[in-house]
Amino acid sequence: xxxxxxxxxxxxxxxxxxxxxxxxxxxxxxxxxxxxxxxxxxxxxxxxxxxxxxxxxxxxxxxxxxxxxxxxxxxxxxxxxxxxxxxxxxxxxxxxxxxxxxxxxxxxxxxxxxxxxxxxxxxxxxxxxxxxxxxxxxxxxxxxxxxxxxxxxxxxxxxxxxxxxxxxxxxxxxxxxxxxxxxxxxxxxxxxxxxxxxxxxxxxxxxxxxxx
Numbered sequence: 001x002x003x004x005x006x007x008x009x010x011x012x013x014x015x016x017x018x019x020x021x022x023x024x025x026x027x028x029x030x031x032x033x034x035x036x037x038x039x040x041x042x043x044x045x046x047x048x049x050x051x052x053x054x055x056x057x058x059x060x061x062x063x064x065x066x067x068x069x070x071x072x073x074x075x076x077x078x079x080x081x082x083x084x085x086x087x088x089x090x091x092x093x094x095x096x097x098x099x100x101x102x103x104x105x106x107x108x109x110x111x112x113x114x115x116x117x118x119x120x121x122x123x124x125x126x127x128x129x130x131x132x133x134x135x136x137x138x139x140x141x142x143x144x145x146x147x148x149x150x151x152x153x154x155x156x157x158x159x160x161x162x163x164x165x166x167x168x169x170x171x172x173x174x175x176x177x178x179x180x181x182x183x184x185x186x187x188x189x190x191x192x193x194x195x196x197x198x199x200x201x202x203x204x205x206x207x208x209x210x211x212x
Contacts, residue, residue, distance in 0.1 A: 029053075029202070030050060030053055030054065030095065030099065030152065031046055031049050031050050031053055032201065033046065033047075033050065033088075033091055033092065033095065034046045035088055035091060037085055040083070040084065040085065041081050041082060041083060041084070041085075042081075042082040042083075042084065042085055042086040042091070043079055043080070043081050043082070044079060044080040044082070044091065045078070045079050046078065046079075047075065047078060047079055047080035048075075048077075048078040048079075049078065050095065054098075054099055054103045054111065055103075055111075055114075056098075056102065056103065056115075058075055058080075059075070060102075060115075061098060061102075062074075062075060062080065064094075064098050064101075064102065065080075065094045065095070065098060066082075068093070068094040068097055068098070069082065069086060069090060069091070069094050071083050071084050071086065089154060089155075089156075092152050092154055095152070096152050099111075101124075101135050102115065102124065102135060103124075105124065105126035105128065105129060105131055105133075106131075106133055107126065107129050107131040107133070108126065108128055108129040108131070110126055110127070110128035110129065112126065112127045112128045113125060113126045113127065114127070115135075116132075118132075121134060122134075122135050123135070153176060153179045153181070153196055153199055153204045154196065154199060155196050155197065155198060155199055156195070156196065157195070157196055158193055158194065158195050158196075158209055159176055159181075159193070159194055159196070159206075160191065160192075160193050160212075161174035161175075161176055161181060161183070161191075161192060161193075161194055162174060162189070162190070162191050162192075163183065163186045163187060163188050163189060163190045163191075163192065164188060165188055166187075166188060167182060171183060171184045171185075172184070172185070172186035172187065172188070172190070172192075174192075174194070176204075179199075179202050179203070179204050180202060180203050180204070181194065181196075181203075181204045181205075181206050182203065182204070182205050182206065183206050183207070183208060184207070184208075185208060186208060186211075190211060190212075191211070191212035192208050192209075192210065192211050192212065193208070193209040193210045193211075193212075194206035194207060194208055194209060195207055195209050
């Protein structure tokens, strides 16, 4: 029996029929909260912009965030005003916690989701893969694999990264979600644990804690 296609042709045909891999992290970038302190209050100036990006009702987001932070607050125009001088990392933690539980699909990582009710339970339905899960499941998966759903890189935290290239100055470059991480003293291909020293928009500067 003669084959109609060579092995390479069959392999190429197989690849061509695979579904398109969708990279959600590149296009799903949560705006960095613009935080200012006014008297005894903390103001997030671009609060509604953040809610528009994650496609959630600002009032529903507010209820969850206030419980997470442990304070009172109100929406005023595009801003969120929180009572007390709230630490920046605490606000970032609250936003990330909300997104992990109420936005990101724990099966495929897509942000293309909506909140629905099944009987009395609030569920997250994914439009990308069709999965439906109870709110809170993503946090369990986050504990199992803390690198899986990293949304915000912040100062003082440690991450495992792979050095993918170098800058013109010879510093290592790694990628984590939509962040570029600059790491001195490493070479492409190395797997290292780094500590973030500074974050400037979507670029972070780090030092090596250990090498794998």
